[in-house]
Amino acid sequence: MTETVHRVVQWATGGIGQVSIRHLVENPHTELVGVLVTNPDKVGKDAGEIAGIANVGLAATDDKDAILALDADCVHFAPLVPDIDMVCRLLRSGKNVVSPLGPFYPTDQFREDVEKIEAACREGGVSFHGSGIHPGYAGDILPLTLARLTGRVDHVRVYELVDFLKNPSPWMERMGFGRDPEDLAANPSRSPEAIGHFAQSMAMIAEGLGKKIDGMRSQQQFAVATKDIEYANGVIPAGTVAGQRYEWTALLDGEPRITFFTVWTVGHENIEPDWEVPDGRYRVEIEGEPSLDLTLDGNATGRNWTAYAGLTAIPAVCAADPGFVSHLDLGVVRPRGLIR
Ligand SMILES: NC(=O)c1ccc[n+]([C@@H]2O[C@H](COP(=O)([O-])OP(=O)(O)OC[C@H]3O[C@@H](n4cnc5c(N)ncnc54)[C@H](OP(=O)(O)O)[C@@H]3O)[C@@H](O)[C@H]2O)c1
Incomplete structure (x- = not known):
């Protein structure tokens, strides 16, 4: 059976981002096509070196516009601090976004963020999903x-x-x-x-x-x-x-x-x-x-679980109807490339 290979960007390479790079490289159903870093010492380094594996031939960049211009299906967005405006730019550029920073579910406190995300999803024809071990999985x-x-x-x-x-x-x-x-x-x-x-x-x-x-x-x-x-x-x-x-x-x-x-x-x-x-x-x-x-x-570690909770959802998020999608929308997610 031929299956889609999703082209994925890793945004930020902290603990979660490094787990993500290793997985995206090893998983036959994903291709790592971009890595965004903020730390100037990491700019230009090979993504494999940053993640503690062999070089993969892809240099990390701090150029957000270059990432926005990439042809990619999805961004795994895992920086330290939330940036809803950046998430919306990525969505409007036609990339699905999965993020351990949430938002995870449209409660009143996050309604405004979710509405911005919904609008950007409609414009880009893509979806957003908040993922992670907790919030995102253990209590969800x-x-x-x-x-x-x-x-x-x-x-x-x-x-x-x-x-x-x-x-x-x-x-x-x-x-x-x-x-x-x-x-x-x-x-x-x-x-x-x-x-x-x-x-x-x-x-x-x-x-x-x-x-x-x-x-x-x-x-x-x-x-x-x-x-x-x-x-x-x-x-x-x-x-x-x-x-x-x-x-x-x-x-x-x-x-x-x-x-x-x-x-x-x-x-x-x-x-x-x-x-x-x-x-x-x-x-x-x-x-x-x-x-x-x-x-x-x-x-x-919780970081591994958090990374995998998002990465395994990528095929479902990319296939979903455009919009903000919680677990209630995704239903049973079918991960790809785990058996290899
Ligand atoms: N939902 C969940 O279950 C769950 C669980 C754990 C963590 N999280 C969230 O996931 C995010 C990433 O966690 P982590 O453990 O990977 O964190 P981390 O190891 O501290 O790494 C975060 C990365 O963000 C970038 N960064 C640093 N300062 C920044 C700033 N001021 N603005 C924007 N980016 C900055 C850096 O990327 P570069 O080194 O590439 O420059 C840094 O390595 C955090 O926001 C955390 O709250 C969620």
Whole structure:
């Protein structure tokens, strides 16, 4: 069977962009046709070198107009900060866009962005899809898929569980680890926007189940180090933040029905309190009749999962009718080139 080979641009080459380059090069159903970088040290370097593989004969560029002028089917748009105007330019130039920065679902907070994207999609005759592990997958398609196996849903709980002792991140200080807990509570490092991002996933679950969210509740707790904790990039001093727990609950018809938990810890040995958490990196629990639970674990990082969640959707996004497409529009996505 002959299958389409999609010509894809990788926009930005951070952690996610590098996974993407390797995949786009290895997958027989994709061709890497452009790489956009912002870091001046990377301009002119071979995309393979940037991604830690053999040279592929394609130099990275910081020339956005050159990327816009390329003949490409899709852009995997993964820079650090959102740029809806740039996304719209890419769409108007006739390229589909898949992005781990979202937007993921047209909630009121993102309505304006989605409307701009819709208009650009119509002009370019292409589609946009917000992808990623969370938001984008663990609290989106997984709960909706599991809901097919139950007769009544009383409460959906989605957990993101990260032990930074096992998976250190360069952003830990910026995330508030090592800070005074009262100071962090008063001046949170987690953007107030975060809940809005995840509320998109919650809205998708609710609307996928034929309901609307009519209220949100949130709470946060911090745990402190009981002694100095050494990790890959430094030390969390005793008495400072070594754990963060966020709980966001969506109300449907006034009842708490969907809760997202984020539990970030630096190990579990020397922190107080040490919250009881289920196993796995992500976990979805449906309390209902019958109840169900699903643990998502593996040897990949969240960045790998985020890259693949977008890249595997490229054939479906390119084939979709023009517009903003969420999982509710894409249905069951059929990845290409994974068996090789
Ligand atoms: N939905 C999800 O589940 C999910 C999960 C993880 C991450 N994300 C999002 O995905 C994006 C990429 O994540 P990542 O882990 O790859 O990040 P990263 O490793 O920090 O890389 C981001 C890249 O963006 C470019 N960049 C740096 N500063 C920039 C700026 N001021 N403006 C525009 N671009 C800039 C750089 O590209 P060059 O080096 O090529 O110049 C950098 O390498 C982030 O926005 C993150 O929030 C989403």
